[in-house]
Amino acid sequence: MLIAQVSDIHAAPENDHLLRFDQALTWLKHLQPDILVLTGDLTDGHWHEGYKKIAARLNQQKYPSLILPGNSDDRCLMRSVWGENRWAHDPQGEALHFIHDAGNIRLIGLDSSIESEDYGSVAGHLEWLDKQLNAAGDTPSLLFLHHHVFASGIPTLDETMCRDLAEMEDLIKHSTGRLMAISTGHVHRPISGLFAGIPAYICGSVCPANPAWFGTVNVPPANDPPALMIHHFTSNSLACHHICV
Numbered sequence: 001m002l003i004a005q006v007s008d009i010h011a012a013p014e015n016d017h018l019l020r021f022d023q024a025l026t027w028l029k030h031l032q033p034d035i036l037v038l039t040g041d042l043t044d045g046h047w048h049e050g051y052k053k054i055a056a057r058l059n060q061q062k063y064p065s066l067i068l069p070g071n072s073d074d075r076c077l078m079r080s081v082w083g084e085n086r087w088a089h090d091p092q093g094e095a096l097h098f099i100h101d102a103g104n105i106r107l108i109g110l111d112s113s114i115e116s117e118d119y120g121s122v123a124g125h126l127e128w129l130d131k132q133l134n135a136a137g138d139t140p141s142l143l144f145l146h147h148h149v150f151a152s153g154i155p156t157l158d159e160t161m162c163r164d165l166a167e168m169e170d171l172i173k174h175s176t177g178r179l180m181a182i183s184t185g186h187v188h189r190p191i192s193g194l195f196a197g198i199p200a201y202i203c204g205s206v207c208p209a210n211p212a213w214f215g216t217v218n219v220p221p222a223n224d225p226p227a228l229m230i231h232h233f234t235s236n237s238l239a240c241h242h243i244c245v
Helices: 017-031 048-059 075-082 126-135 165-174
Strands: 002-006 035-039 065-068 098-102 105-109 141-144 179-184 191-195 198-202 227-234 237-244
Touching: 002 017, 017 048, 017 227, 035 105, 035 179, 048 075, 065 098, 065 105, 105 126, 126 141, 126 165, 165 191, 179 227, 179 237, 198 237
Parallel strands: 002 035, 035 065, 105 141, 141 179, 179 198
Antiparallel strands: 002 227, 098 105, 191 198, 227 237
16 A cells, blocks of 8 residues: 655745646656545645646546645635545534545544644544544554644744644553554654654655754755655555655
């Protein structure tokens, strides 16, 4: 099972980020993954046409796609382009979560975005998450969010990471479901860490990367090409690859 992840396109009329997204899709044609997960920040500035352009590109692929919103996204516009049935039912009424059972693994997407805020939160969604993890039974799960769940060390970005994480950590540690890993976006850098004792990843961005800056006087340059991740699940084992294209 090959699960591709793309994050943080940030497409807008004044930038070339859709062309950078095309680079990622061109690379994926060689791989032909089983599914593509987009972990938010698809467009900037409520660009309705941008969502349509992304949807048109996804419709040309031979594999299906799953989509989460990020802090720069507009849920109403996303619904207008992809329809209500694209996402799982949310008792809260606003969040765009997803569930996808892909044979021997369950893919869970949790919408961590907060209206008009750059930071994220899992508050109000943990009962739903617990239900999805437990419903998987013996089938392992892979959890996706937009906002990162462990500190990257980049001060300005960690100010807007996901909040209410102590409750989610406790939930994961006591869940009867088997969560193999968590993968997010938001930071615009490929990073690996731990959360609740399991592997956690931050996918690099399609848009230009942020520098690996840790609050020092000097800021290192960042000239990274568009990035994505490939999650390779086979024989009940998961390997996660950071790819530059």
